[in-house]
Amino acid sequence: xxxxxxxxxxxxxxxxxxxxxxxxxxxxxxxxxxxxxxxxxxxxxxxxxxxxxxxxxxxxxxxxxxxxxxxxxxxxxxxxxxxxxxxxxxxxxxxxxxxxxxxxxxxxxxxxxxxxxxxxxxxxxxxxxxxxxxxxxxxxxxx
Numbered sequence: 001x002x003x004x005x006x007x008x009x010x011x012x013x014x015x016x017x018x019x020x021x022x023x024x025x026x027x028x029x030x031x032x033x034x035x036x037x038x039x040x041x042x043x044x045x046x047x048x049x050x051x052x053x054x055x056x057x058x059x060x061x062x063x064x065x066x067x068x069x070x071x072x073x074x075x076x077x078x079x080x081x082x083x084x085x086x087x088x089x090x091x092x093x094x095x096x097x098x099x100x101x102x103x104x105x106x107x108x109x110x111x112x113x114x115x116x117x118x119x120x121x122x123x124x125x126x127x128x129x130x131x132x133x134x135x136x137x138x139x140x141x142x143x
Contacts, residue, residue, distance in 0.1 A: 004086055011057070018055045024048040065093050 028036040028045025035041045065077045076096040083090035093106075 011055075014055050018052050021048040021052040021055075025052060063091070063093075068095065070095070070097060070099065 025045050025048040067074050078094050080092045081089050082092040
């Protein structure tokens with residue numbers, strides 16, 4: 001938990017630098033700024049813009065599991081938070097059907113820490129094999 005607080009503190013400490021970088025990038029793009037038209041001005045403006053982009057927080061995209069196809073018919077899928085933590089949420093996707101299929105653990109590929117957390121919390125997660133789907137998400141069947 002301590003590392004999460006340090007991460008938050010570091011992000012908040014960068015707010016003034018990010019605001020300065022945004023103002024600098026806008027200044028360098030201003031057509032009345034003659035220094036912005038030089039090679040050094042363009043490089044400084046680009047560096048400031050990149051700094052602002054990499055230190056900004058972006059929201060997580062939606063999973064996009066609104067419905068699925070089972071036996072050729074569209075079935076609605078609803079999303080519920082099973083476990084809520086400060087650093088992550090374990091989501092449960094419920095299909096609107098009575099069918100009893102094996103459970104499937106879906107993990108975003110860019111979140112390796114989620115897989116390590118799952119492996120540390122459950123022996124069942126250690127026995128699963130992972131495969132990557134064409135959409136870039138990693139799927140692991142759980143017993």
